[in-house]
Amino acid sequence: MLLVFAMLLFLPLAGQTMNFQLTASEDPPSSQTTETKTLKQKLDEILADNKLAGTVTGVSVRKAKTGEQIYSHNGNTRLRPASNMKLLTSAAALDTLGPDYRFTTEVWTDGSVKGKVLHGNLYLKGKGDPTLMEEDLRQFAAALQNQGIHKIKGKLVGDDTWYDDVRLSEDLNWSDEPYYTGAQVSALTLSPDSDFDAGTVIVEVTPSDQVGEPANIRLTPENDYITINNQTKMVAEKETKDISIIRQHGTNEIVIEGSMPLNGSPSKSWSSVWEPTGYALNVFKRILAEEGISFIGKTDIGFHQTPKQAKRLAEKKSMPLKELLIPFMKLSNNGHGEMLTKEMGKVEHGEGSWDKGLQVTKSVAKELGVDTGTIQLRDGSGMSHKTYIPANSLSQLLYHAQEKPWFPVWEQSLPIAGISDRLVGGTLRNRMKEDPAKGNVKAKTGSLNSVSTLSGYVTAKDGEKLIFAVLINNYLGSSSGSSGITAIEDEIAITLAKHEF
Template structure:
């Protein structure tokens, strides 16, 4: 218990709006917010009730050993820190060397130059099936001597169930064409992204389609304005897409654009089968091939012969992209793969199976799953929830995992890379904190590992849920620095 004199000291330095956050009920080590953190929250207009915090040693036996805890058992929206749960469980359940497979099969008889029959493009859930990888597969097909395909190309997405969860899904926000909003399927090629460059001078504005889509036109109706280049998004409008009588895709750019400005937009604007059709035609023609047929949906018959297979990067390599750059579509693919791989022979809902598999993992590690809500495993969700205590317990389990090096190396390093590259530079935390960040309209969060000036490693978790959450990012950086600095003693803790 705290002495009366020390409680009076606390009351002397705290303001009325912060006292509830600063005055502990029993032990200062467990319930008192550092004064700089509390002050930063106050300046941001964020009440102490809106933040959930846990700080504890990495070598703690459980999450009850916290040196700082505030609202730690509240279920909070974690934003993209939820990716830590998905990626750690995937490492443990699938292994760091797990790879996804994309295959091309055929039901046609063997042929030298002309393949008469269907080709089957069977997706295996590769989270990063880029245009370049598809091009490599088509080149391998061409190197087998096949020049002409006289049949349809059948897209088999049955690895995930349902096969197209993106269809009829309500938009997450007002930017459905943004890359971060892409909903994966088992055969998501290049994230369905069309890249368009817009470049203007004093008197003209030019556009160029970077993605090699066959028979696709950019119709430039952009007007020049006098705004600074940095404000180009203020006048940008989503392109209009139409299909002409000759099956050409017309992408019309409207609105206005600043003078002497250059940007590249990566947009999810085309129907997926339409996108794959024009992409394959464009790439196959570049390789000197011809194709008489169309894209259709279907399943691969058991009698089809495997022509070639592409294997993805390892899971360990993949989660470095997911966590460092907070890639939502890739995280969602990993989440669905957890469900599918739990029993590949069962035609079960992949998301539901992933939910069950993650909860089973939590149970085996002694982590209470009460209050945890899973939707897609990426944190891009209005419903996903987890408490700071549960997240801290997850990170403790990660530190004890055989795959801790792979997991930790996937996290952004403060002041160095990923989503933390511009944060905490020239601070005690720079290069000493591996932190996954999270941001939604009403939620900001950090979770990860911090090494302090004494060489001790800590688990640090903080989530802020409020309409003003975006203003609390500085406060979260203050918390990370407080840990990295060695957690000031009681006198300095309350220093204004």
């Protein structure tokens, strides 16, 4: 009787089948191998750091060869990418415009030359070139002289109609606008140096000779479009330098305050310009005069479209996009992201606007495996706090980009950890300076108030190439240094570099 009862305990209920499994001998799923569990434990331990308390952090890791996702932490949570948005913008630009695409700036006239006089207006037409510099304007002046033009009886006109007239993306913070990171976008603009921060001017403060006097101020390029309000004061040699350089919102008045010691080191700042079209025209007018080309009568300046019947007198082409990507991505140039966005809109849809350009970016992102139903794009640089992308979407884009013919150019544009050359190491040149991450981690950084991100590629110890995306949102405190939030990103990248599968 007891034997029968014991057997009944092992009989299935009606409608059920017997399924004996020895759980101790189960093979783990392919995505949960022993080695992956080891990596998971390491990454989970990093993400348990108290510095991440109160944050929302998304992490995604894939094998670069197969796209297999081997780790995800909040991977599908939409987060602010900061300058990791530039991964989408640069990929879309390469895919849409091509690595050899060049911007142009042109000089036109609606008049004719009689003797040494141009009878008609002179038009400086911008078509989005962020690399236009003072030296290029001198080349334009030389080209006019070579055509026999020494005087102009007409207006100097700026044509920025290649793009719309919306200068700032809709989510740019009011407090960001005076600085080079929030420079205005115009199809006609000027860069002060070869970093190509278009729409900015360099303000340099140097010591004067006597205590109590104002310090010396120099603008690059020289112009009278900017008004300098110099409230600095020279102090004794051993006193502290404390210089503030801020452009007043909505104006081109730059207020410079503070103390400069005798023999003190220069203070330099890149300030954005209010209405960069007028800025470019102002510098061009000065250069024409310096090169011996004068205007007859009053030099009126205008702003409107070049007439269809006008004749082109000179043209300057930018470096190709594949070269422009170096300062754009290595130095995280916000202006390039916005100008490329408008350029894609102009080329693909005939409208140089953020709306049309972001349509192009979203379309290319979809082609690169991104679920566009779960992202929100608001600008091309990542300055917006309303752009949202999940970490898994970024790692998908990084995976599928490898299939594109332009991928080598794109990968080369990423900052490389620990390499001191700023146009190689870029924003990672002072991070991860030791092996195995140094020279190995190639990734785009991102930083906004309360946001820090890092996404890219790294090769593991056994040669397995990996893709990773780390998005940290809502942190408080420092971002840089060993105690900062970027140390978390670095530790993840270093752990991947050390791992063996």
